[in-house]
Amino acid sequence: MSGAWEQIPLFGLPETTLTTPPESADDAAVADTAEMAGPELVAPAESESHSLSDVADDTVMPQSPETQSPVVAADDSAEAPATPTPVWETLPASDDADGHAVIVTAAGSYSPSGRELTGPVDSIEKLDQLIRWAALTPLGAPAQVWIVGQGACEALGWVIDPGSEDDFDDMEALRTRAAQELTAVLQATLTPMLSAGWELRGDPGHVVHLSRTVGKFTSMVDVVIEPYVWTYWNKDFGWNNRVGEMGILGSPTAGTYLPDDDLSAARELGRRLAWCAKHLGVLPGPTPARTGAALVDKIKRERTRSGKGIVVTTPGSVPPLDGPPRGDLEPAVGWTRVPDEQDLVRTCRLVSIDQRAAYLASAGMLEFGYGQPAHLTGGAAAAAAVGDKGAPFGLWRITLPPGKSLSLPEKLPLPHPHMLPDQPIQTWVTSVSLDGLCAPVADGGIGADRGDLDITEAWVYPQQGRALDKWAKILREARKAAVDTDDVVTKRFIGSCYKGYIGRMVNPDMWTATRMQHHHQPLWRAAIIAHCRWRGRRVAMRIARESGRWPIRTVTDSWVYLLAGGEDIADPSAALGKMSVEKDTILTDTLLSAMVSAQDVHEVNLAINAAFADENDGEGVL
Template identity: 55%
Template sequence: MSPKGEPSPEIAEQIALFDLADSDATTGRNNERNDERNDSVETVVAATTATEAASADAVADTVADTSATETDIASDATDAAHSPPTWESLPAGEEADGHAIVVSAGGSCRPSGHPLTGPVDSIAKLAKLIGWAGLQPMGAPAQVWIVGMDACEQLGWMIDPGSEDDATPEQLRTDACTQLEHLISTSLEPMLTDGWELRGTPGHRIHLSRTVGKSTAMVDVILEPYAWTMWNSGDTLGILGTESDDELRDTELPSADADAARELGRRLAWSVKNLGVLPGHTGARTGAAVLDKIRRERKRTGKGLIVNTAGPVPPLDNERPGDLEPAVLWTRLPEPGELEDTTRLVTIDQRAAYLASAGMLTFGTGASRHVFADEAETAARETKRPFGLWLVTLPAAASLNLPTRLPLPHPHMRNDQPVSTWVTTVSLEGLTSPVVDGGAGLDVDDLAISEAWIYAEQGRALESWAATLRTARQIATTTDDRPMKEFTAACYKGYIGRMLNPDMWTSTKMQHHHQPLWRASIMAHSRWRGRRAAMRIARETGRWPLRTVTDSWVYAVSDDDQIADDSTALGKLTIEKQTPLSGSIIEDLYSANEGVQVRDILVRAYREGH
């Protein structure tokens, strides 16, 4: 108690939840909290549901009605008020405390570990907890995490999706989603009658909203044990880690519920502190939330490029199927004598390649203009070429003086015949760069440009976004925080990957994230940067790659060869893995007569080396 006999703010919060009579003191405090939150309204956008890419308009978040009068939370106010923090040593700061709650079988707490209530063992208690907490959004709707199967069972949310022996993983996922939808929809009646509205299809994520007057509060209730049912999760579960790759097992939450709640609280606080947002239910959604927060700040200040529209691929004649700028998948046969002095296989990769490219590139936005013939060629000759797509004719590679121990400069290029195809401005830059720098050494005349779609409005739309994620990645790396490093990677990789798919961004408030030309440019930039590095390595060491997959390169080298970069900057080459190169592997490589055999031998060498 304070010297005047008033409860401390933290104790007062707990007493307010357990003793819900409308006292003047409680009402005054709630009004103050409402005023504070009304001064800091933040627009948020609902993410997809478990079974569909649901959409929801951004809303202004305020505190929901906190004047509930039911008193059915059976906890001892005195004991709760004087109880120590849930965690022996609080896992992080309090950055997420006003935005999320963690509920386990033993009770609820803030992400920092400060306790709130005892067991939340009914939907009515859950509704009361949410209404009382007055959580604010932070780049995403406020969140209540239900951790552990016991906590789900207390709320009546138990399902039996079946056995892996009797059904495929996809069948199990589908059955689980169907059961969750029915179970949750029928159990939420106490909340719905109290003014809450269920948005989208409920599953592992339950998206709720409640309107009081002109204000709307939104909250996501997330069932951690059922995150595996997410329709597009693959093996990654966002902030919860990765569940199937043995090398990433340490990114999952601990198996014990109390430890899992503690670690989840730490991760929530980390995300708010270092990314400035609550985690979305996937890395891609978190990446989008980071960019939207920057976008809102630009709208507020009027500074920086503001992207308001989607950037779909323009209607293209002669459109090729698949990606505009596909990743490279290439393997070659070693030349006689090339492996005689080699002792190890080394795979090098660009450090956070896509993130590096995203921060460097200029992107177009808004309306594009279709130009032809001389106008297209004139634009291609500009010192600072506009962002866009160009219809070029790639000469037959055999007619050019290109390195024979590298893949062709563009994935659409053919050795024996010219090819007409659309390329991004990034590839146009690469094709016209000198061969020694990884380019094709072509002039604009050599490409016979006949059409282009170009954008007048352009800028480094992802520069601040990339800087935020780069800093977060560096913090996770420096502190050896593997789960958060992998989560940060999932944010930028997932977001850049999802730029291609309009179905991920169906809400009118999310459509500006559909940017397939941005993604194509990032892919192309990473590819050209890799070629430039490969040419440098060849000059310095005489070594050439045997294989490349996207932006990684496999080399056979001697112990004296240094092919990775000393710099820790993004985009620089780092050793991904290496293994001794035995005499038998060398013999097998020389005996191979096609690329697929070389690929299999390299894979086997790494497997046997471990």
């Protein structure tokens, strides 16, 4: 045999079953094996071949010996045919996701790099054969088959008609009906696959989780139905009567969703899958938060095998607190003030600065606690707060003094969101806030000694370390790759991954599976939020010292200033966590007049929102 593969018929030939262990131990943690079968899929006729250059290419099978299907041997003396051109030849070739994912459109199936695999997959039986023949292996997450375009769904009988947006006052009601219809349709049509030995993991929806066991080997495949991804509601997707970020697929409102044309959509999806595999080492999860979790688990498996690095295997639920605060343990700050005459001197611009990838920066540098925390009271709690490197990771019940009793800047919010202006309040804070409060006023704190805070109780963790350092490093480098190539799509995706994962740490319902419970880390999330808040306050104090300018509003990690022309308060460094310009607009006479005449914070917020109305609808510096 010459080593070249000729085009072969794929649907309709006898099935050949091959069983091969997974590529690596990392893959084995996702699925104990990749079960390989060799059904034959119908290769498209020349007239059915789709190429951006309108040139029909020969269809070939993957050339891995483990995935051999019956072929016709080539004449050894014959010249070997050239390697076929990928269907989406206009993109740089990248096969990082090949062997882990397949893309299906109405016209046929493709590898992410653009190799045309089969003709139309127009029945559930053919979908079953394609999955078993493709012998996909996991990559930090189960292998994936992406169904792209409404035509591909119709060919499989996956058609729903929940109604028109015009018929619903609440888009959530439309989404709920659509999700229910989709589940019913899938349950009714998947019978051939279930009869062939596949099992459903949970109810099918926009992702159909399949598993199949042959002997001691089990393979898992996720079938992602692209046209119906919108039926899944999650804060990652930011519904609120609009479709927000939808993971690797992008955002319709931001203009980063897949193109309308099926082949163009498949090509762009293939690029994104390959990018994710190359820069993150995992396939994208069904949501950005799940992608972040997959990366954490990949690192966890590597550290478990090597015996090096921090491995956290248990959840970090909030311990029982006496008098817990309402809402978040460490709330993000939201504050506005009415500008005075000094703020308006030489003012012609409204500028918002934001910490660059704030949560990602903090996640990589903080030491997080894990293990079973010790409950301390009285003098033992107060003594535990004193350490060479600050307070050890934990929660501390302290008394915040009245803001007015301290010599604090009037043009900044109070140092902690739980602090009141005119009375003391007892509350719980993380170690990050405890250290922040003890910092000098010039650095954003209140200059307190730990004894001044009347520590009466604490939960202190026996172990701590930079558990997310490698996770943050991988995401940081992936973000840089996206920024360096001006790839808005993947930059936004990375931002959604780290913000989504950190945001979901607080919710145990997201991590109910036994192997997922270690992702429930609400205290880690609280520490990250506190760290970003204190860092922003410290920068605001520095800006005031250097320029005499004070903010008029802060929301989470952004700070809004009134500035003169050419005045620059952003950090020169491009490092994560540093302040960069988020929005910068010239104040018209009307807007400036509105700012001058504002009588309360509501009117100030209206003026700021009007000034930034023409700016892009950003969500902070990702």
